[in-house]
Amino acid sequence: MNAPLLSVQKLGFYRQDRALLRDLSFALEPGELVGVIGPNGAGKSTLLKLLVDYHQPTEGHISLSDTPLASLSHPERARRISYMAQHSAPSLPFLVRDVIALGAHSRQASQIPSAQVLRNDVAELAEQLELTHLLDRKLTELSGGENQLVQFARILMQQAPLMLLDEPTASLDIGHEAQLMNLLRRHCEHQHSALVAIHNLNIAAVFCDRLLLLDKGRLIASGTPEQVITQANMAQLYQQQVTVSQHPVTGTVTVLPVKQAPIAVPLHVHLIGGAGSTVALARWLLQRGVTVSGGIGHEQDSDTDFWTATGMRHIAVPAFAPIDQDAIDQAQAMVESADLTIVCDFPIGAMNEGNLILAGHAKLLWLLQEDAETAHQRFYSEAQAKDFAQLQQQGVRLTALAAIEQLTGRIGELSA
16 A cells, blocks of 8 residues: 655644644645645644745655655755745745746656756646736736735646645635646646645635634644534634525535624524525524524425524424424424424424424414415325414414514614
8 A cells, every 4th residue: 555645743843932833644646736724823834844944844744755854855855846825925036937936946856857848847837827918027026816826826837746825725716716726636636636725715615625723723623624524623713693494506605794783682583494495584583683493394394404504592403304202392492482483384294283283382483484275285184284273273374574674673773
């Protein structure tokens, strides 16, 4: 079995008795693009500086293809590792084409191209990164984003097996951000490997094979983006509330910040629904500072996905399983503590008819129904229709618009 391209074992780095990295272990295989994520001060930049030998570790081992990093000469390290720093302020007025060409000088003598081949390689990279019009400009004349792209072109020219990049997209617009990551992805597909410290979790989820999640110098989680970017991990490490969901088009995990309500409203609304029937109302209530709970839902249902993503308290049962008495008992406490329970307009059948029993425990019950003439179509049996008819005697039937109007008035009174 071949040794990994990069092996890190029990790595630690201390400065003035303060641990910046502790007990860090992971490996990187040829062809992998691995992201390093985590909050500010987690140790991402420190890790990359240790891997490029800018700092020496206090403890642990770093190996490149089974060769200890510390045993390699500087020229040998440059042939094996390329490094793009987070901040590379241009200090010398070199031409852009010359800066890109500098990357080739770390290769072995037999691999350094001729002057003509080098010019062609520089021109090709510049075209891929839309830098052709800048080739004869001085580095000191460029914007921060343009300088980032030039430095990225330089490390690609180096053709090192291992690329270390510290926030390579930080100064880039969304178009150049995707352009850089796509080009990096293509290089990794040709047996180069990259370890990228990155703040943009959505970019990390789209382009990285694996993620390393750091916090306070420790490795908190490691795995695929779906395994690492979870609601629980994000809630633990980031101070602001975020939602974690699956993008409907790409299928990748997506992280979005939540706009917090300016004032919490002393009102608890419990929503009962399914098939996405609660989502719009739940979103509207949350944006106005109302405490919202949900259930009983089913896993993989769009309502349950929304409740999970927004951190709402809720009860859910497995997909395609009937709502049992245990779930009803758990959700009953939410309903009984709620100021208002709203049953949304959703299909009711054998799998979710337990929600009708649950709704019967409400202190104040609203039943949303858009069209009374077609209401019978939401039930799969006469028994469920009869149960719902009994609830109508207990609750108030409203359209969604009427419910919003009444809730707006109530929220206004409580916020005054």
